[in-house]
Amino acid sequence: MIKPTATDHARTILHLVSLIPYGCVVSYGQVADLAGLPGRARLVGHTLRRHDTEQLPWHRVVAANGRLSLPKGSHALIEQRQRLLSEGITFKGDAISGLCVAMTLHQWQPDLGAILMLFEG
DNA sequence: ATGCTGACTACTG
């Protein structure tokens, strides 16, 4: 068994993020889990920060508590919020509303099987 | 090598 390198992990993470459907959100931790990296949510955030992501729906990745964990005052934070709003995601204060999170999880789950097969087959 | 930082999270009080 060859130990995956950091680059492999980054590639897997970026691919998973690219698969998040329009109007859906997932947490950093979920992406990490799907990438086979449980407990490594920070790696997901780190990866998104390092690669700049013109073609990637990075804005659909949020903190597990439904808030946006980008640096306060950053341009990226403004943009993320705006993009989510434009996709129909609703906010309650600083956090995505609970109903919305549940809906997005429901939409995400059906794709899990295909995604996992993609990475394990 | 070592120490710090951070787009994380779960747990506790």
Add this chain to the structure above:
DNA sequence: CCAGTAGCCAGCA
């Protein structure tokens, strides 16, 4: 709901 804490670990100085 908020603050502190303990794990997490890839970059960077």
